[in-house]
Amino acid sequence: MTEERLSFQAEVSRLLDIVAHSLYSEKEVFLRELVSNASDSCDRLRYAALTQPELSSDDPDLKVRLLTDKEARTLTVVDNGIGMNREDLVENLGTIARSGTAAFMNSLKTESGEGKKDVNLIGQFGVGFYSAFMAADRVEVLTRKAGESQGWRWLSDGKGEFTISQVDNLPRGAKIILHLREGDDEYLEENRLGAIVRKYSDHIAIPILFGDGEDAKSLNSASALWTRSKNEITADQYKEFYHHVGHAFDDPWLTLHWRAEGALEYTNLLFVPSAKPFDLFDPKRAHRVKLYVKRVFITDAAEGLIPPYLRFVRGVVDSEDLPLNISREMLQHNPMLAKIRAGLTRRILSELNKKAKDTENAAEYATFWENFGAVLKEGLYEDYEHRDELLKLLRFRTTAGDGLVSLDEYVARMKEGQDTIFTISGDDVDSLLRSPQLEGFKAKGVEVLLLTDPVDEFWVPSVGVYETKPFKSVTRGGADLGKIQGGEDKPEEKAPEGELVDLLALLKLTLGEAVKDVRKSERLTNSAVCLVSDDNDMDMHLERLLKQHKQLGADAAGARRILEINPSHPLIKRLADRAKIEGAATALEDAAWLLLDQARIVEGESLPDPAAFARRLASAMEKGLA
Numbered sequence: 001m002t003e004e005r006l007s008f009q010a011e012v013s014r015l016l017d018i019v020a021h022s023l024y025s026e027k028e029v030f031l032r033e034l035v036s037n038a039s040d041s042c043d044r045l046r047y048a049a050l051t052q053p054e055l056s057s058d059d060p061d062l063k064v065r066l067l068t069d070k071e072a073r074t075l076t077v078v079d080n081g082i083g084m085n086r087e088d089l090v091e092n093l094g095t096i097a098r099s100g101t102a103a104f105m106n107s108l109k110t111e112s113g114e115g116k117k118d119v120n121l122i123g124q125f126g127v128g129f130y131s132a133f134m135a136a137d138r139v140e141v142l143t144r145k146a147g148e149s150q151g152w153r154w155l156s157d158g159k160g161e162f163t164i165s166q167v168d169n170l171p172r173g174a175k176i177i178l179h180l181r182e183g184d185d186e187y188l189e190e191n192r193l194g195a196i197v198r199k200y201s202d203h204i205a206i207p208i209l210f211g212d213g214e215d216a217k218s219l220n221s222a223s224a225l226w227t228r229s230k231n232e233i234t235a236d237q238y239k240e241f242y243h244h245v246g247h248a249f250d251d252p253w254l255t256l257h258w259r260a261e262g263a264l265e266y267t268n269l270l271f272v273p274s275a276k277p278f279d280l281f282d283p284k285r286a287h288r289v290k291l292y293v294k295r296v297f298i299t300d301a302a303e304g305l306i307p308p309y310l311r312f313v314r315g316v317v318d319s320e321d322l323p324l325n326i327s328r329e330m331l332q333h334n335p336m337l338a339k340i341r342a343g344l345t346r347r348i349l350s351e352l353n354k355k356a357k358d359t360e361n362a363a364e365y366a367t368f369w370e371n372f373g374a375v376l377k378e379g380l381y382e383d384y385e386h387r388d389e390l391l392k393l394l395r396f397r398t399t400a401g402d403g404l405v406s407l408d409e410y411v412a413r414m415k416e417g418q419d420t421i422f423t424i425s426g427d428d429v430d431s432l433l434r435s436p437q438l439e440g441f442k443a444k445g446v447e448v449l450l451l452t453d454p455v456d457e458f459w460v461p462s463v464g465v466y467e468t469k470p471f472k473s474v475t476r477g478g479a480d481l482g483k484i485q486g487g488e489d490k491p492e493e494k495a496p497e498g499e500l501v502d503l504l505a506l507l508k509l510t511l512g513e514a515v516k517d518v519r520k521s522e523r524l525t526n527s528a529v530c531l532v533s534d535d536n537d538m539d540m541h542l543e544r545l546l547k548q549h550k551q552l553g554a555d556a557a558g559a560r561r562i563l564e565i566n567p568s569h570p571l572i573k574r575l576a577d578r579a580k581i582e583g584a585a586t587a588l589e590d591a592a593w594l595l596l597d598q599a600r601i602v603e604g605e606s607l608p609d610p611a612a613f614a615r616r617l618a619s620a621m622e623k624g625l626a
């Protein structure tokens with residue numbers, strides 16, 4: 001019998017090292033992981049057997065067995081599921097396949113150093129198959145894949161390498177033999193194993209038996225959790241099921257368990273996580289809700305079962321009406337699936353709306369919003385049918401304070417004469433709050449929504465209006481502040497209208513094509529200048545965003561901006577006086593460019609000619625010191 005010796009992928013070796021050296025307090029979860037894998041493998045066989053019944057016909061009763069050998073000090077987890085061939089073994093037990101494990105490894109990269117922190121992290125994520133090495137110093141896998149005759153043995157002490165060799169006459173499925181570490185004899189005791197199974201794996205739909213033969217004892221209830229009635233299920237059982245089905249390790253924030261009856265019958269057990277899954281912004285935007293048909297697992301990638309903007313939802317949908325032999329490819333076009341999606345969407349949104357309205361627990365909804373708000377917003381331009389409900393779910397940071405504000409709250413406190421919902425978009429709240437374009441709004445006490453999610457650039461123009469009030473960015477077009485009541489206008493401090501004429505003409509002439517226009521600002525109170533975009537041009541933040549994401553060439557010209565000057569600023573007043581003197585154009589040329597460059601800097605834009613800026617600034621400082 002030839003034996004191949006192979007190395008683990010580098011990340012696996014590192015992970016195994018951490019696993020083996022962690023004094024992990026909840027070591028027992030290794031059993032949850034192995035039982036979960038065994039049950040997944042039975043699910044996959046059951047699905048494959050729908051079209052190829054011969055795969056399971058010789059041994060059709062799917063189950064998991066736990067066997068112990070006190071003398072050899074081994075604990076064995078056996079399943080008669082789909083099994084693995086040589087390629088599967090190398091791929092699955094030599095690299096990091098598992099989403100949870102990948103998340104764990106990613107989080108290690110961002111945490112500094114290893115040690116205690118890592119130990120806690122293992123508890124948070126679980127590490128799938130590799131957690132076997134928490135309790136075992138040697139793990140042996142004997143397996144034969146359904147439909148193939150050759151069996152295989154995988155063996156490793158978890159120290160960098162594993163071996164694979166051929167074994168004949170193995171039954172279908174997988175047998176994971178753990179050679180327990182010194183001091184871990186508790187995992188040889190039936191009572192202890194039974195308690196762990198009941199704690200973490202009771203929801204598993206197939207029997208988990210202790211012992212061999214006919215009189216083996218069942219350790220779990222062996223009925224799919226979602227088929228049981230709500231009042232028979234404890235919060236802990238829901239939680240464990242969520243961990244299993246969602247490959248998650250946080251607590252569910254919302255648990256939705258209901259049965260739809262009528263023309264279509266289906267049972268749903270869905271969860272909204274309390275923490276952000278690490279792949280939330282994966283470009284595929286795939287959901288992970290598992291589709292079952294009459295208790296048979298079909299797929300966890302049924303396109304169209306859940307709209308992409310609800311992809312954070314985890315759980316199970318079990319249909320009574322879809323045909324059992326439906327292929328995954330055919331599913332997408334099945335009209336029943338579209339009806340199920342409509343039902344799920346309606347229900348999820350209405351439950352979220354209840355939470356959003358529950359002002360007594362506003363902090364709870366705020367956490368949900370921080371986690372998933374940016375994803376929900378995608379629905380505003382993708383799902384017109386539910387737009388109104390989605391608009392009610394929106395929450396914003398605003399210039400009015402730290403709390404989150406709904407659109408209804410914003411509209412209710414709009415100022416007299418204000419008929420517009422003002423917004424400003426940028427990368428983060430702090431830098432937005434420093435934007436010069438907000439000054440006039442703050443002075444008048446007009447609230448502005450602070451938009452910091454890239455998706456805001458798409459839904460705002462698509463929605464356009466809320467309850468007859470249009471959205472408008474404070475960095476675009478005119479400020480329209482004149483009609484709004486409130487704050488104090490101090491006209492006496494402003495340079496008289498006529499005073500600015502020469503300066504405006506001079507700036508336009510000097511700056512030429514670098515700006516679209518130069519005009520007097522209504523929105524500035526403290527800063528001398530700012531840039532805004534014209535009503536019909538692309539928003540400045542969107543343009544930067546597109547450049548960052550390479551949707552627009554970094555050197556693309558972009559739209560020309562409007563330079564606004566603040567008539568009440570001392571500098572502008574002085575420049576306005578100077579502009580009237582003969583020959584001012586030459587004398588003020590540097591000042592004109594410096595004004596434009598400082599507006600660009602405040603906006604976070606890069607300067608087209610930094611050297612010229614530095615030269616002009618140095619010269620102006622020198623004159624100032626003279």
Ligand SMILES: Nc1ncnc2c1ncn2[C@@H]1O[C@H](COP(=O)(O)OP(=O)(O)OP(=O)(O)O)[C@@H](O)[C@H]1O
Pocket residue numbers: 033037038041079081082083084092093097098099100101127128129130173174247
């Ligand atoms: N008992 C088993 N029978 C068949 N295949 C198995 C078994 N145990 C593990 N595997 C295979 O090994 C892979 C890796 O297992 P591991 O527990 O590390 O992650 P996972 O179960 O894929 O992760 P996740 O639970 O996040 O999907 C599995 O995806 C599966 O393909």
